[in-house]
Amino acid sequence: MLDDSLSSSSQLDSPRFTPLRLTSRRRRLVVTSAAVLSVISILVLAYLSSSRPLLLVPQDPILPPKDDTPPLDRKSVLLGPPTGRFRDNLRNDTKYITSWISAGWTNDVMTYGNLIYLATLTERVPIIGPFTPSHIGGDAGNVLFGDVFDIDYLSEKIGMPVLEWHEVKNLSTPEIEDIGCWSVWQAVQVRESTPRGTNALNLQGLDISFTAGPKWLQKIPGYEHDPHAHFWSIASLLYSPAREESLIPPQPSEVHGALLPPDEHLACFDYLYYVCAHTSFEYQQDMSPAWRFVTQHFRWTNRLQSIADGYLRRMLSVPDDEPIPPYIAIHARRARDFLVYCNGQNKEYCFPSIATYQRRIEEIQEETRERLGIFPQHVVMLSDEEESDWWDSIRAVGWYAPDHVAEDTVNKYGKWYPVLIDAVIQSSGIGLIGMDGSTMSLLAGRRVQDWHNGVFKNIKWGSPDADDH
Ligand SMILES: Nc1nc2c(ncn2[C@@H]2O[C@H](COP(=O)(O)OP(=O)(O)OP(=O)(O)O)[C@@H](O)[C@H]2O)c(=O)[nH]1
Ligand SMILES: [Mg+2]
The missing domain is CATH 3.40.50 (Rossmann fold)
Known part of the structure; x- marks a missing residue:
């Protein structure tokens, strides 16, 4: 509903709201102002044309606004x-x-x-x-x-x-x-x-x-x-x-x-x-x-990422000038506290089998194919397992793994680096199969999801059918 005071025709018609009805005093004021403005305009135009050509088109192409925010100076605090x-x-x-x-x-x-x-x-x-x-x-x-x-x-x-x-x-x-x-x-x-x-x-x-x-x-x-x-x-x-x-x-x-x-x-x-x-x-x-x-x-430093990329390139035989293909990483905790949780059962019974991993690999491949149009073919295993027989069985099915012994990682970079490099590799693929209960798996999985739009699946363990679903 309109406000009555504004819609009333008597008010709209009144002299107060009609600018054309000027008194002679106001008319004099308008004429004087117009004259002063004209003189100022002429002076400004004369100055501009004598000092530099008038710009009729913008000199620069239209650029997106610059981000002028200076980089944050951490030490300023x-x-x-x-x-x-x-x-x-x-x-x-x-x-x-x-x-x-x-x-x-x-x-x-x-x-x-x-x-x-x-x-x-x-x-x-x-x-x-x-x-x-x-x-x-x-x-x-x-x-x-x-x-x-x-x-x-x-x-x-x-x-x-x-x-x-x-x-x-x-x-x-x-x-x-x-x-x-x-x-x-x-x-x-x-x-x-x-x-x-x-x-x-x-x-x-x-x-x-x-x-x-x-x-x-x-x-x-x-x-x-x-x-x-x-x-x-x-x-x-x-x-x-x-x-x-x-x-x-x-x-x-x-x-x-x-x-x-x-x-x-x-x-x-x-x-x-x-x-x-x-x-x-x-x-x-x-x-x-x-x-x-x-x-x-918390992004890896460029140095750490490029060290890990070097391991991946050598592992997957990818030359320096070619991109590392999207891969699925598996993080398998098989020692220390996780072995204790097995309550004396042998590892083959307690930890996921290759067939169990294979099912998860296929699920991830299916999801990345559907959602991203990517079908990762390489599988990279990362683990705290020290038994060489188990690693042999992993390589026997065609999966890859960094070889920190052959690469001499500890002597080259220090004792932290096998786990740091493995953590970077876990988080740089398009898929991660993690170990339920492992925080290392959890963070790697979150990185794969949020950094690479990838897929994270945790595997259940404890008995051969623990991951059945
Ligand atoms: N090189 C290597 N070491 C691992 C891997 N997973 C676990 N480890 C080792 O096992 C230790 C796991 O013990 P924690 O330090 O308790 O691991 P965490 O980082 O707290 O993660 P979770 O125990 O898995 O929750 C790590 O510090 C590593 O030394 C792996 O994939 N590669
Ligand atoms: Mg732990």
Whole structure:
């Protein structure tokens, strides 16, 4: 319905709304203004024609707008090069966050992913440590996060600088500094009364005084089978009023016996593996925000990818000037903890047979053919299996595998590299058959899905018919 005041003909006809009916004073004003404008126009035209030709057509072709955003300068959130004490390198106008790892390599990748996701939620710059060799022998030494993953790419993708500890503090003989941190671990489980062990003292020279987090951090408080906490429960400890309400007497630090409340400039937590937004072990769910917003942007460094590509080329006999064909990778966990889960059954009974793998291969080929018009013919096996008979049986059916002994991988690159190269190969195909329960399979599968639009299938195991479907 129209507004009455506007639709009334009496108002529309009135002098107030008729610009042509000018008074003589207004007419004089209009004439003077027109004259002044004409003079200005003539002067401007005269100036333009004397100084340069008038442009009637655009000089440049129409280009898409340029992305003028300068590349993100990660180090801008530091005062300068690494200092003896980390505090001397932190900016007063910036807040930071850190945490530590303490499990197998893939779990540690996920833990750093959780830390960085928490950093994005709390608008704090994450500072991350190296990967430490929990399962590949202590003599392997540490490997920098930035030697495995492209940290500049990651920072660009998440729109936030990600720092490594060695960029903040001089770690050659780290000066021991006291700091207060929250222990999430003391809050979310009942088996251990101490904070989760960290390597902060050895690696970063941090002598930590822990404050146990409140029991409500645990997703199901007191439930001994699930030590998960929610991202936002942990985040709330960095804000008022949860912080003040949760402060209890801190525990003395190991070296100096310092008693410190959790640091507000550099927030720190002992362990962030068991963290989710909604569901425990959430990386298994497509909704996993840590995966979608952070960990999927952990891309291999160019160096690591090209080392792995070299292995693939030699394995599949692909010359340097030809593309590596799309292939299906299989990740077969057959040792250590997975063997223990077999409860004494022999491996042939417990782990998937070649025929079981073959069925999954055909399913993936069918799906990539239908969905992508690609029919991958090469199959590459990656495994922690050490028995040569099993590897012979794999090669006998025409599947490929990197030969880290013949390639002398450990001597050439170091002890980390068989597993790193295998992880890159697992995630660079168009399909992955993973081992149910393996986080290494899970992340590789997510990469295949999200980086290459490929297919990920986990295989069930434990008995010969476990994967029947
Ligand atoms: N070279 C190689 N080593 C593997 C492979 N799969 C597992 N491993 C080794 O077995 C170890 C598995 O133990 P974890 O470190 O606990 O593995 P994770 O990365 O946590 O992953 P999952 O235990 O599978 O969940 C790895 O660290 C590797 O040393 C593989 O495909 N290739
Ligand atoms: Mg493991």
